[in-house]
Amino acid sequence: MHTQDFPQLESIERIEQGFEALGYICSTKIATAVFLAFQLRKPVLVEGPPGVGKTELAKTCAELLSVPLIRLQCYEGLDEAKALYEWKYGKQLLYTQVLKEKLGDLLHGARGLAESVERLHQFGDIFFSEDFLEPRPLLKAMQQERGAILLIDEVDKSDYEFESLLLEILSDYQISIPEIGTVKARVSPMVFLTSNNSRDISDALKRRCLHLYIPFPTVELEERIVLSRVPDIDATLRHQLVAFVHSLRELDLKKAPAISETLDWARSLLLLHAGDLEEDLVRSTLNVLLKFEDDVQNAESGLGELLRAARSTP
Amino acid sequence: MQSAITGFIQLLRSHELRVSPAETLDAMAVATTLGYGDRARLRDGLALSLAKSAREEAILLRCFDQYFDKTLAGQADPAPEADPAAAPESPAPPQEEDATLLQEAAGEFPELGEALATPLLQQLLDNDRTELSLAMGQAAAASGLGNIRMFTQKGQYTRRMLDALGEDALRRAIIALEQADSPLLELLKGYSDNLREQVRDSVEREYLLQAEGHNRQFLDDILSRTRLNQLEQRYMDEVRELVRKMARKLAARHSRKPKVQKRGQLDMGRTLRRGIATDGVMFNTYWRKVRRDKPQILALCDVSGSVAAYAKFLLLFLYSLQDVLPRVRSFAFSSHLGEISELFREHPVEKAIELANWRYGGATDYGSSLEDFAELALNDINSSTTVIILGDARNNGGDPRLEIMQSVYQRARRVLWLNPESRRAWGSGDSEMLRYQSACHFAAECNNLQQLERIIDQLLRLNH
Ligand SMILES: Nc1ncnc2c1ncn2[C@@H]1O[C@H](COP(=O)(O)OP(=O)(O)O)[C@@H](O)[C@H]1O
Ligand SMILES: [Mg+2]
Numbered sequence A: 001m002h003t004q005d006f007p008q009l010e011s012i013e014r015i016e017q018g019f020e021a022l023g024y025i026c027s028t029k030i031a032t033a034v035f036l037a038f039q040l041r042k043p044v045l046v047e048g049p050p051g052v053g054k055t056e057l058a059k060t061c062a063e064l065l066s067v068p069l070i071r072l073q074c075y076e077g078l079d080e081a082k083a084l085y086e087w088k089y090g091k092q093l094l095y096t097q098v099l100k101e102k103l104g105d106l107l108h109g110a111r112g113l114a115e116s117v118e119r120l121h122q123f124g125d126i127f128f129s130e131d132f133l134e135p136r137p138l139l140k141a142m143q144q145e146r147g148a149i150l151l152i153d154e155v156d157k158s159d160y161e162f163e164s165l166l167l168e169i170l171s172d173y174q175i176s177i178p179e180i181g182t183v184k185a186r187v188s189p190m191v192f193l194t195s196n197n198s199r200d201i202s203d204a205l206k207r208r209c210l211h212l213y214i215p216f217p218t219v220e221l222e223e224r225i226v227l228s229r230v231p232d233i234d235a236t237l238r239h240q241l242v243a244f245v246h247s248l249r250e251l252d253l254k255k256a257p258a259i260s261e262t263l264d265w266a267r268s269l270l271l272l273h274a275g276d277l278e279e280d281l282v283r284s285t286l287n288v289l290l291k292f293e294d295d296v297q298n299a300e301s302g303l304g305e306l307l308r309a310a311r312s313t314p
Numbered sequence B: 001m002q003s004a005i006t007g008f009i010q011l012l013r014s015h016e017l018r019v020s021p022a023e024t025l026d027a028m029a030v031a032t033t034l035g036y037g038d039r040a041r042l043r044d045g046l047a048l049s050l051a052k053s054a055r056e057e058a059i060l061l062r063c064f065d066q067y068f069d070k071t072l073a074g075q076a077d078p079a080p081e082a083d084p085a086a087a088p089e090s091p092a093p094p095q096e097e098d099a100t101l102l103q104e105a106a107g108e109f110p111e112l113g114e115a116l117a118t119p120l121l122q123q124l125l126d127n128d129r130t131e132l133s134l135a136m137g138q139a140a141a142a143s144g145l146g147n148i149r150m151f152t153q154k155g156q157y158t159r160r161m162l163d164a165l166g167e168d169a170l171r172r173a174i175i176a177l178e179q180a181d182s183p184l185l186e187l188l189k190g191y192s193d194n195l196r197e198q199v200r201d202s203v204e205r206e207y208l209l210q211a212e213g214h215n216r217q218f219l220d221d222i223l224s225r226t227r228l229n230q231l232e233q234r235y236m237d238e239v240r241e242l243v244r245k246m247a248r249k250l251a252a253r254h255s256r257k258p259k260v261q262k263r264g265q266l267d268m269g270r271t272l273r274r275g276i277a278t279d280g281v282m283f284n285t286y287w288r289k290v291r292r293d294k295p296q297i298l299a300l301c302d303v304s305g306s307v308a309a310y311a312k313f314l315l316l317f318l319y320s321l322q323d324v325l326p327r328v329r330s331f332a333f334s335s336h337l338g339e340i341s342e343l344f345r346e347h348p349v350e351k352a353i354e355l356a357n358w359r360y361g362g363a364t365d366y367g368s369s370l371e372d373f374a375e376l377a378l379n380d381i382n383s384s385t386t387v388i389i390l391g392d393a394r395n396n397g398g399d400p401r402l403e404i405m406q407s408v409y410q411r412a413r414r415v416l417w418l419n420p421e422s423r424r425a426w427g428s429g430d431s432e433m434l435r436y437q438s439a440c441h442f443a444a445e446c447n448n449l450q451q452l453e454r455i456i457d458q459l460l461r462l463n464h
Helices: A012-021 A028-040 A054-065 A089-098 A100-107 A112-128 A137-142 A160-172 A203-208 A219-229 A235-250 A259-271 A279-289 A293-301 A303-311 B002-014 B021-034 B039-050 B054-074 B096-105 B110-117 B119-126 B129-142 B151-165 B168-179 B185-225 B233-254 B268-277 B305-324 B341-346 B349-360 B366-380 B402-411 B433-437 B449-462
Strands: A044-047 A069-073 A085-087 A133-135 A149-153 A174-177 A181-184 A190-195 A210-213 B296-302 B328-333 B337-339 B385-390 B414-419 B442-445
Touching: A012 A028, A012 A054, A028 A044, A028 A054, A028 A190, A028 A210, A028 B021, A028 B039, A044 A054, A054 A069, A054 A149, A054 A190, A069 A137, A133 A137, A137 A149, A137 A174, A137 A181, A160 A174, A160 A203, A203 B233, A210 B039, A210 B054, A219 A235, A219 A259, A235 A259, A235 A279, A235 A303, A259 A279, A279 A293, A279 A303, A293 A303, B002 B021, B002 B039, B002 B054, B021 B039, B039 B054, B096 B110, B096 B119, B096 B185, B110 B119, B110 B168, B119 B129, B119 B168, B119 B185, B129 B151, B129 B185, B151 B185, B168 B185, B233 B305, B233 B449, B296 B305, B296 B366, B305 B328, B305 B341, B305 B349, B305 B385, B305 B449, B328 B341, B328 B349, B328 B366, B337 B349, B337 B366, B341 B349, B366 B402, B402 B414, B402 B433, B414 B433, B414 B449, B433 B442, B442 B449
Parallel strands: A044 A190, A044 A210, A069 A149, A149 A190, B296 B328, B296 B385, B385 B414, B414 B442
Antiparallel strands: A085 A133, A174 A181, B328 B337
């Protein structure tokens, strides 16, 4: 995508402000990653625990630039037909039926089987033109007039083979379709890949990308996020609940609560008209924050202590 | 300033971060885009372009703090940090008094006059840190300070740095004052000591920068060639990292290209041709086949007492391999055998190895372990399967059940046996190795990490 078309991305400060206006509160590092990705035209591989805003980052970017967000959700077994393109075989079949008569004309006067086959081959070619092509996300992202945000979500869930395909495409933003030729992106999209680290991403793919690791946010940042997403919550309560979540993250948990859980919890507390972090209230809403029974028990055992600390944070 | 980036990358490499030439260019583009003015920003940008994991990022940030402190202050650097006017503590006022005193004595001591004519002493007297650090940077380059590796070289490099700075004039002046017992001696010595201290500091810093990285490489080198059973517990962390690195390297080298043409699609030509028989009506559709050629690895690891010292590392390697390569299934055995793939997936490495040892460790029975293996996996073995067995083949005289090995051998694409014992010991005493070997495509001695890596590398190369 061309720099002059998107003044929203002209400086790190503008990106931060633009994101904030859309409710996405980010660290300078995240804004720097977006800035560099745009300036240097490199994909960004975003890693970090679930729920820290990896997917949201790409969405917000698309919103900020008013370009389409094209998302490819990865899973085991994802292949080219689902990621790149597929032939519309239904349409192909339908057309062959409709054109059946033409077939007779075409073969008329052909000498011998070899020639018929030869002619049929030529005839067959028209069924492999763009009209019969069903673009999937990767191809679609390259066909957008003004560019696009291509989000390749949870790439760690795909197979290694798929990574090499991505690598090929991300190196020159073109796809070769044997029957048609090479399709080159009109405007190269801005690409975000996300990974929850369920396995290592291949070295080669990592090297193609800027590597952005999003950790859990600082207290200060998380309070701003809560303020932005749940603006109606009381300031003191906001402060305390974030402090409490941070102390939970210090515990040895199977799954530490992420930003999404903090927000869900803030919304629950708001709905329950909570004025303060009362122990009973926290106990009964702990399952909003913690998804494993073990973790809930773990937190409950020291709850009084944790809450006292959270309430008394300056 | 580009040289600052290449220098930084040099440093990263010595800390085992792999940086490709393309990434070097990226890093330079990043620095150009962000500028050197905002240190925190440059730091973020370099981390984004050069670190490939949270661990690498931590290393990079540490190196950045060490290196750019030095570079921003020490080398020709247009960044505002080096501008004395912008520096947080502005330099102390020139010690005019000292300068005047020395100047007055210069008539009496020609050596002192010469020293005062050098830029070095002027900088010291003016306390001009910018000029001084520039000079220090140049001296470092001239004396090849970047090559320092051993602590024994510190003295030597300090000397060379001082020479390159032109300290000899100062030295001669001090000797002259000393011989005349001049009251100015202490004054001049103070400046000289100050200089030496600064030089020693920068030598020390450079030594830490350079040697730390190289020592690591050295250690890895040694570790990868040491017999596994002799590796000490205290190196476990290093070994673990090393093994992970090897496994990742292998995986990167062997992640396969997709077979582009093999997607499942309508075979138009064939459909049309067959349609001729039915007057152009296409009753039957024909599809191109998706051929999935997914080699699979089944790895069996002996964790019995006789190989306990090796097993820990072999399991470690398997764990890492399973982590980076899809379709690796791992099994552990001694008196019986069980699959540990899940266990590897669910637990961190230390815990997983401990559990595998605990569940499957004990006295050896290759026969019944093979039975268990056949039951669990024989049906899944086909012409794209590679079976690796890690063990000493010492069966305490029990039935080796060679026929099971043979049927594995017939089904699999490749059967590979890695034995920690030296070849000479194969077949001696209760070792069934020679018999088992007849049912393997390849058997090798393997008792250090380097051999292990090499063998697995070959294996994967043969695999597709
Ligand atoms: N920096 C942020 N500012 C505002 N909201 C955020 C931020 N990070 C995460 N969120 C919220 O948290 C939720 C989870 O984020 P998501 O992008 O789905 O996480 P991930 O993709 O990392 O698993 C989203 O609903 C999003 O609104
Ligand atoms: Mg997500």
